[in-house]
Amino acid sequence: HSRKSDNLHGYKSNSTSSHEATKTISTSPQAQQSKETTLRTPTRISKKPLLCFQNVKTLAMKPLLSHLFLTFLFFILHPIVTVSSPDNDSSTTATNATDFIRTSCSATLYPDLCYTSLSGYANAIQQDPARLARTAIGVSLSKTRHMAVYVSNLSREADYGADPRASAALHDCFSNMGDAVDEIRGSLKQMRQLVAPGSESFRFQMGNVQTWMSAALTDEDTCTDGFEDVAEGPMKTDVCQRTGKVKKFTSNALALVNSYAEKGTN
Structure with missing residues (x-):
């Protein structure tokens, strides 16, 4: 029994000594240095994969950024090409x-007057001779109508003037211009109802237009004939010049x- 007790005391003593030895070892400077080394080593190892991952991520982003930049340029430049083509056409x-x-x-x-008066309608005319003739008739109608209104105003003023021949000439001119307006208007209406070229109906319609436009030109000529017996003056000069220009538009349209x-x- 005493031996067992000694053994137990010896076991406890040994355990106590072992525990104290463990404490001594764990608190020694070599143990602390070893512990610090053990703790530092994983930290250094863990940083290296992180740096590698960052490098891989950066390298992977470069092609992506280049692709995005090229895509941006495409969408910026592409509309310019697309929009410019219709303008060229x-x-x-x-x-x-x-x-x-x-x-x-x-x-x-009068080719110069013809071109300047019709070139503004190029988009509507294109290269269609029927549209060209119809547009020329429309221009002639507009000029003749304005001339008729102008002469009408002058004739009312001349009624109160001292020269009866000037008043009579203006009334005759207004009547002739009115007839010319009707004839040109009829020509324009006929041109809008044209059938296909080459048929008998087409020849009949164009014959009407030629006759009416020729008659309108004659009426415009007659307008100035009445001023031969009128004394020279600003009114006579102005009417003859204006009528002469209107006749040029009608002549071009007829041609x-x-x-x-x-x-x-x-």
């Missing part, structure tokens, strides 16, 4: 139309009508 079409008008006007007595009629019947 419309510019070419307008140039062809104006060239067509210039060439067609060379058949008239374009004749040209189209000739092409359509051949």
Whole structure:
């Protein structure tokens, strides 16, 4: 029994000594240094994979950024090409139309006036001789109508003047201009109802237009004939100059009508 007790005391003593030894070892400087080394080592190892991951991520972002930049440039530049194409096409079409008008006007007595008065309608005319003749008739109608209104105003003023011949000439001129307006208006209406070229109906319609436009030109000529017996003065000069310019528009329109009629019947 005493031996067992000694053994137990010896076991406890040994345990106590072992525990104290463990404390001594754990608190020694070498143990602390070893512990610090053990703690530091994983920290250094864990940083290296992190740096590698960051490098891989940066390298992966570079192609992505390049792709996004190229995509941005594409969407910025692409609309410029798309929008510019219709402008080029419309510019070419307008140039062809104006060239067509210039060439067609060379058949008239006043080609420069013909071109300047019709080139503004190039988009509507394109290269269509029927549209060209119809537009020329419309311009002639507008000029003749304005002239008729102008002469009408002058004739009312002349009624109170001292020269009866001037008053009579203005009334006759207004009557002739009114007839010319009706004839040109009828020509324009007929041009809007044209059938296909080459048929008998087409020749009949174009014959009407040629007759009416020729009659309108004659009426405009007659307007100035009445002023031969009127004394020279500002009013006579102004009316004759204005009428002469209106006659040029009508003459050009008639020439374009004749040209189209000739092409359509051949």
